[in-house]
Amino acid sequence: MLLNQFLILAAALFALGIYGLLVRRNIVLILLAVELMLNAVNINLIAFEAVLNTPEAIGQVFAIFVITVAAAEVGIGLAIVLLIFRNRRSANVDDLQLMRY
Amino acid sequence: MSLTDWISEPINWFFAAIGLLVLVSAIKVVTARNVVHSALFLVATLAGTAGLFIILAAEFVAWVLVLVYIGAVIVLFLFGIMITRAPTGTDEGLDNQGKVIPALLSLTVFGLMTWASLDAFGSREIVSGGEVVSVEQIGESLLGRFVMPFEVVSFVLLAALIGGITIARRDATPLEEEQGARS
Numbered sequence: 001m002l003l004n005q006f007l008i009l010a011a012a013l014f015a016l017g018i019y020g021l022l023v024r025r026n027i028v029l030i031l032l033a034v035e036l037m038l039n040a041v042n043i044n045l046i047a048f049e050a051v052l053n054t055p056e057a058i059g060q061v062f063a064i065f066v067i068t069v070a071a072a073e074v075g076i077g078l079a080i081v082l083l084i085f086r087n088r089r090s091a092n093v094d095d096l097q098l099m100r101y
Numbered sequence: 102m103s104l105t106d107w108i109s110e111p112i113n114w115f116f117a118a119i120g121l122l123v124l125v126s127a128i129k130v131v132t133a134r135n136v137v138h139s140a141l142f143l144v145a146t147l148a149g150t151a152g153l154f155i156i157l158a159a160e161f162v163a164w165v166l167v168l169v170y171i172g173a174v175i176v177l178f179l180f181g182i183m184i185t186r187a188p189t190g191t192d193e194g195l196d197n198q199g200k201v202i203p204a205l206l207s208l209t210v211f212g213l214m215t216w217a218s219l220d221a222f223g224s225r226e227i228v229s230g231g232e233v234v235s236v237e238q239i240g241e242s243l244l245g246r247f248v249m250p251f252e253v254v255s256f257v258l259l260a261a262l263i264g265g266i267t268i269a270r271r272d273a274t275p276l277e278e279e280q281g282a283r284s
Binding site for chain 1: 107110112113116120123124127128130131136139140143146147150153154156157158159161162165166169170173174177178180181182184185195196197200202203204206207208210211214215218219222223224225226227234238239241242243245246247250254257258260261262264265266268269271
């Protein structure tokens, strides 16, 4: 196995995440795109760990940290989405122009 | 390494199959016209990623991914979709009008990253069939060298838990507060 096949796949996932982040209007779908990008980072960490074979499995430990922080981020993010929806009756980012000018 | 060499390794067939699944479902995540389908395609992407982790001899992280992401995060997303009553049928209003610039931007990022990794790790190989990292190793690392980040992450989770409850809680209306004070 080449290292690059994993890195390029992760790059493709990351680019798709950026695309989704910019194209989607629904906040929940934007959060889904962020998850795709975090997932790409995890693939990179695990692939480098497989190459370097550190005695303390540093890459895997960092991947676990990333997964944990992503879980916390989703929890807070969806709570904020819920609050916005309760106040504005909408989950579209276009409708949140209160702080624009 | 030539293409025939690459194909002759059986583990690369698994990689090709799983990589294709991951890519196709990731494309569907960002293009699906249905919010629930988008979330379910993310499940396929994450399951494929777990398969890649198993190919890379990272079993523990693969199962953590399945448990935390597919088990918890996706369920949270589905609840979020249901509660915000985002249109569950096909909807044209899910995307912005301009898609050319985001597509160009993400293609540029992909091209740059691909070029950088090809430049840096041209034909660097991962030795397959290496030793699987044991859970014991990860546990000793987590509670040894990385015990401080581990504690910080646990604090982040606690803060997110309390913060999530505080943010999403429905505040009592003045009338309800009055009744609560009376009783």
